[in-house]
Amino acid sequence: MPVSKETLDEIALSRKEYNLIVQKLGREPTEVELGMFGSLWSEHCGYKHSKALLRLFPTMGKHVLIKPGEENAGVIDIGDGQVVAFKMESHNHPSFIEPYQGAATGVGGIVRDIFTMGIRPIALMNSLRFGPLSDPHNRYLMGGVVGGIAGYGNCLGIADVGGEIYFDECYSNNPLVNALCLGIGRVEDLVKARACGEGNLIMLVGADTGRDGLHGASGLASRTFEEVRELRSAVQVGNPFMEKLLIEACLELARTDWIVGMQDCGAAGLTSAMVEAADKGKSGLDIDVQKVPRREKGMTPYEVMLSESQERMVIIVKKGYEDRVKALFDRWELHSDIIGSVTPDGLATIRDGSQIVASAPVEILNTPPVYRFRPKRPSWLDKLQQLDLAKVKDISPKKAGDVLPKLLASPNICSKHKVYRQYDHQVGNNTVVLPGSDAAVLRIQRTQKAISMVTDGNGRYCYVNPFLGGVIAVAEAARNTACSGARPMAITNCLNFGNPEKNDVIYQLQECIKGMSHACKKLKIPVISGNVSLYNETRGVAIFPTPVVGMVGLIRDVKHHCSAGFKNEGDSVLLLGDSGGGESLGSSEYLELFHGTVRGSQQIDIEMEKRLQACLIKAVERGLLNSAHDCSDGGLAVALAESCILGNTGFKGNLEVTGRLDAALFGEAQSRAVVSVSPRATRRLESLAFKYNIPVTRLGSVGGSRLIIKGYIDLPLNQVHNDWCNGL
Amino acid sequence: MKFGIVVFPGTWSDRDCYYSVHNILGQEAAYVWHKETDLTGHDCVILPGGFSYGDYLRTGAIARFSPVMEAVAEFAGKGKPVIGICNGFQVLCEAHLLPGVLRQNDHLQYRCQWTYLKTENTSTVFTSKCHKGQVLKIPISHYEGRYYADDAVLKELEDNNRVAFRYATPDGEATREANPNGALNNIAGIVNRQGNVLGMMPHPERSCEDILGSADGNIIWESIIASI
Numbered sequence: 040m041p042v043s044k045e046t047l048d049e050i051a052l053s054r055k056e057y058n059l060i061v062q063k064l065g066r067e068p069t070e071v072e073l074g075m076f077g078s079l080w081s082e083h084c085g086y087k088h089s090k091a092l093l094r095l096f097p098t099m100g101k102h103v104l105i106k107p108g109e110e111n112a113g114v115i116d117i118g119d120g121q122v123v124a125f126k127m128e129s130h131n132h133p134s135f136i137e138p139y140q141g142a143a144t145g146v147g148g149i150v151r152d153i154f155t156m157g158i159r160p161i162a163l164m165n166s167l168r169f170g171p172l173s174d175p176h177n178r179y180l181m182g183g184v185v186g187g188i189a190g191y192g193n194c195l196g197i198a199d200v201g202g203e204i205y206f207d208e209c210y211s212n213n214p215l216v217n218a219l220c221l222g223i224g225r226v227e228d229l230v231k232a233r234a235c236g237e238g239n240l241i242m243l244v245g246a247d248t249g250r251d252g253l254h255g256a257s258g259l260a261s262r263t264f265e266e267v268r269e270l271r272s273a274v275q276v277g278n279p280f281m282e283k284l285l286i287e288a289c290l291e292l293a294r295t296d297w298i299v300g301m302q303d304c305g306a307a308g309l310t311s312a313m314v315e316a317a318d319k320g321k322s323g324l325d326i327d328v329q330k331v332p333r334r335e336k337g338m339t340p341y342e343v344m345l346s347e348s349q350e351r352m353v354i355i356v357k358k359g360y361e362d363r364v365k366a367l368f369d370r371w372e373l374h375s376d377i378i379g380s381v382t383p384d385g386l387a388t389i390r391d392g393s394q395i396v397a398s399a400p401v402e403i404l405n406t407p408p409v410y411r412f413r414p415k416r417p418s419w420l421d422k423l424q425q426l427d428l429a430k431v432k433d434i435s436p437k438k439a440g441d442v443l444p445k446l447l448a449s450p451n452i453c454s455k456h457k458v459y460r461q462y463d464h465q466v467g468n469n470t471v472v473l474p475g476s477d478a479a480v481l482r483i484q485r486t487q488k489a490i491s492m493v494t495d496g497n498g499r500y501c502y503v504n505p506f507l508g509g510v511i512a513v514a515e516a517a518r519n520t521a522c523s524g525a526r527p528m529a530i531t532n533c534l535n536f537g538n539p540e541k542n543d544v545i546y547q548l549q550e551c552i553k554g555m556s557h558a559c560k561k562l563k564i565p566v567i568s569g570n571v572s573l574y575n576e577t578r579g580v581a582i583f584p585t586p587v588v589g590m591v592g593l594i595r596d597v598k599h600h601c602s603a604g605f606k607n608e609g610d611s612v613l614l615l616g617d618s619g620g621g622e623s624l625g626s627s628e629y630l631e632l633f634h635g636t637v638r639g640s641q642q643i644d645i646e647m648e649k650r651l652q653a654c655l656i657k658a659v660e661r662g663l664l665n666s667a668h669d670c671s672d673g674g675l676a677v678a679l680a681e682s683c684i685l686g687n688t689g690f691k692g693n694l695e696v697t698g699r700l701d702a703a704l705f706g707e708a709q710s711r712a713v714v715s716v717s718p719r720a721t722r723r724l725e726s727l728a729f730k731y732n733i734p735v736t737r738l739g740s741v742g743g744s745r746l747i748i749k750g751y752i753d754l755p756l757n758q759v760h761n762d763w764c765n766g767l
Numbered sequence: 768m769k770f771g772i773v774v775f776p777g778t779w780s781d782r783d784c785y786y787s788v789h790n791i792l793g794q795e796a797a798y799v800w801h802k803e804t805d806l807t808g809h810d811c812v813i814l815p816g817g818f819s820y821g822d823y824l825r826t827g828a829i830a831r832f833s834p835v836m837e838a839v840a841e842f843a844g845k846g847k848p849v850i851g852i853c854n855g856f857q858v859l860c861e862a863h864l865l866p867g868v869l870r871q872n873d874h875l876q877y878r879c880q881w882t883y884l885k886t887e888n889t890s891t892v893f894t895s896k897c898h899k900g901q902v903l904k905i906p907i908s909h910y911e912g913r914y915y916a917d918d919a920v921l922k923e924l925e926d927n928n929r930v931a932f933r934y935a936t937p938d939g940e941a942t943r944e945a946n947p948n949g950a951l952n953n954i955a956g957i958v959n960r961q962g963n964v965l966g967m968m969p970h971p972e973r974s975c976e977d978i979l980g981s982a983d984g985n986i987i988w989e990s991i992i993a994s995i
Contacts, residue, residue: 189877193908194818196779280777280821372776461877463908465973468783473980482978484786597978 050077056408063403071389071397074341075404078307079314082573085407088539089571092549095556100565102528110232111152113567115529117593123490124158125221127531127589129572133274134216138183142216143191143277147349149220150195151303154286157230157293158222161467162481163192164202165218166494166587170211172450180214189461194279199462201474202494206450212577217533219494219589223483230293232302234355234381235320239299241379244368245285246350249334251275253345281350288371289352297360304351310344312353314387318405325388326379340391355381414546423503426639428621433699439751443676444762446705449632452673453766476602477519477669489597491525493590498583503626504640505547505584509554511641511709514648515671516590517562521652522667522712524601524659525592527562532569532588537581539573547584555586561645601659603668604685608742610665611721612692616651616711617734618675621699623706628672643709651710654731663720670711676704676752678713683746684760691747692739715741768995769795771809775819775830780852780972784815787975792988801833810995811848812839814855816970826869826911827857836862848892848991849964853909856966865959865966867916873949879908882947882969884955885935888928891962892994896986902939903983905969907947912968914950924957931965932956
């Protein structure tokens with residue numbers, strides 16, 4: 040009997056896709072099979088709309104050990120046998136419906152991706168977007184999301200070292216909640232997410248299975264935001280305590296030779312965990328849903344296979360070792376049950392006791408169609424990219440002092456300490472640079488090394504110019520990394536976009552990916568993992584295209600790292616880079632806040648960017664810099680103010696303004712950094728900048744209790760500090 | 768000397784404590800699983816921070832029934848040093864080895880930040896290397912850290928010099944602004960009547976190296992080491 044449209048809608052498969060399934064199987068799928076296809080062929084698991092474009096990302100690098108798609112997270116080699124695994128993932132849809140649990144389980148999921156590989160998670164970051172807080176619903180969403188991240192993450196003992204938060208009307212009723220987790224371990228402890236070896240046992244560990252999260256992957260993540268309001272039951276509920284026990288038990292297990300693989304149950308639950316592991320191991324599997332411990336009575340095989348109950352792991356145990364594995368989990372007071380075994384037939388066989396309810400080839404299940412589109416450049420882009428400066432009145436020198444406090448207090452620029460002080464950012468005894476600087480820095484115990492972590496992504500830039508926005512997302516993350524003294528090693532990303540079935544959205548996705556890829560290639564930074572979140576739109580209006588970049592850098596000697604705050608009175612303050620002209624006002628925070636408009640494309644010279652970063656890294660490694668701060672949102676004046684606030688000291692200096700004053704102070708020209716050096720080292724820095732062909736300007740010196748840019752700005756530090764601290 | 772570091776399901780600062788007393792201070796250290804009942808061979812017991820049993824029901828309420836807690840009480844009864852940090856402090860209160868309770872922070876938010884602690888009592892095994900009034904920079908990280916006790920208990924604590932540390936300004940003033948959670952009398956840490964059991968909300972194991980922002984926590988560990 041042909042399947043109904045309602046059934047297909049529920050699992051977000053098209054009629055065409057259904058027909059393809061029938062054709063590949065040579066028969067109609069069973070109910071359970073159809074549910075499994077729906078999940079595995081969803082965008083969330085199968086990347087059917089984005090896969091072709093994702094291939095544009097450069098993924099090679101001599102230190103890359105595991106590339107995107109190979110395992111749960113990408114892995115890089117940081118020397119001495121140590122490896123770093125990291126990945127970022129979105130939980131936008133669930134967080135909109137139930138902000139606390141949505142964000143909490145987002146953290147839970149990304150943490151499992153790391154320890155599944157036998158790597159201890161040591162750090163978290165979050166990239167968040169909300170609508171303006173003047174709307175109480177947005178405030179409720181943000182409160183819930185932050186509470187969920189804190190409530191779940193703090194319980195795990197993993198340092199949450201910050202990230203970024205932006206606000207814009209386009210994220211009203213469509214918040215973005217992206218979580219990044221990073222782990223560190225030894226290369227020999229890496230565990231693969233594969234099921235292989237005939238007769239090896241499949242064990243399910245952790246929480247019991249309930250009806251929560253049914254259709255999370257196919258239902259939620261494939262729908263727009265006004266459709267998901269009613270889908271509250273599709274949001275899972277997290278138990279961080281259970282997760283903590285799983286972390287410790289699984290890491291202990293990873294150091295044994297009792298298992299062949301480990302995989303977490305994330306989106307699409309047992310279905311994707313089992314099918315993906317079997318596909319990687321080129322095997323089949325045979326499981327009996329009656330052996331799956333349940334949280335509630337009367338669950339159907341369909342529900343068991345598609346439940347997204349949290350805190351569950353699938354372990355592929357070598358035959359004969361099951362008792363030892365069970366004893367290990369017993370010690371951690373965790374359930375473990377054998378639910379099936381690995382077979383050589385390449386079939387995913389699901390039984391309900393004596394009855395077979397599904398038996399489909401793993402390869403077909405795990406090979407969703409890949410769609411190609413003909414992206415079309417939206418006609419409105421041309422207009423958006425033009426900024427008629429004649430219509431934007433420059434500020435008078437007298438007014439500059441009024442603008443700066445307002446910019447500092449704007450939600451996109453002000454301090455986010457009210458958020459990150461709710462996260463335990465110091466557990467683990469690694470955090471050297473706390474949240475609030477350009478990049479967080481974590482030292483690696485028992486070595487001289489440290490790593491830097493940063494997330495970045497400016498939706499406004501990408502909306503106005505998707506390609507350059509993509510370039511800038513990578514360039515800025517790398518600049519922040521370089522400001523900490525770290526060499527960029529690799530990136531992960533979360534691509535948050537609207538409905539990909541629309542031409543202009545797929546154009547934005549394509550151009551952003553091209554832009555990011557361009558920057559990655561030029562800066563020689565591979566992409567090692569990532570995630571795509573589509574259908575981010577409400578009532579037909581998509582969010583700004585918002586690719587978020589998570590970047591990890593390596594510092595050879597932690598003694599030579601750098602942070603954004605000024606350090607010593609009397610230090611010279613210099614600007615590295617070129618402030619350009621009026622075009623630097625394009626899509627700036629200043630332009631939106633004071634002229635109510637988002638338009639005009641930012642520009643970037645990627646070669647200059649590359650030289651600037653090389654210069655910054657070299658200067659930190661030589662111990663020249665006492666502080667370094669990326670000049671970004673809000674421009675030079677904001678960067679100077681932030682370095683003052685973070686260093687709890689003043690600044691006094693001059694600025695030679697030849698063109699527009701607003702652009703000189705608040706323009707967001709790329710490839711710039713504000714640095715401070717001891718007066719003795721000023722010449723050495725200048726000659727280094729000369730060597731790298733980077734313009735360098737002396738701005739003034741650190742000290743006093745005021746922020747003074749002669750002729751334009753003269754504000755007491757405590758006022759600047761208060762405005763910045765109380766913006767949220 | 769040898770530190771025994773108790774591990775409950777959900778404990779997480781066990782590893783940080785181990786790192787600090789072993790790798791930084793060069794002392795012997797061993798993890799003590801919560802089901803163990805014998806603490807022979809240990810010179811000091813640490814109840815570390817974390818979320819024992821998920822802090823479900825009430826912080827520390829389930830952990831106090833772990834088998835190891837009887838041994839900890841016995842160990843403390845012999846006058847040997849026991850230090851409870853954060854969740855460990857909560858467990859000690861639940862186990863009645865220390866008086867009072869730790870309630871939710873007054874602002875109803877989790878708080879992770881640097882705090883400055885004024886050392887009030889320098890005659891305990893945990894503070895003997897401090898000078899009177901010395902201010903220690905040590906971070907907190909908790910949701911339930913607001914020390915609370917009834918007036919009689921509070922008076923007893925104050926009268927008998929049992930407040931070890933108070934939240935203060937960097938200059939050592941115990942002001943309301945310096946109090947991160949609304950704790951009564953700015954209390955950050957207290958000792959038992961005998962002075963050999965300390966409970967404190969801040970994390971001394973997180974402040975043992977300058978690179979992490981402060982090495983002031985070492986003074987507490989060094990005091991313990993000197994006492995053995």
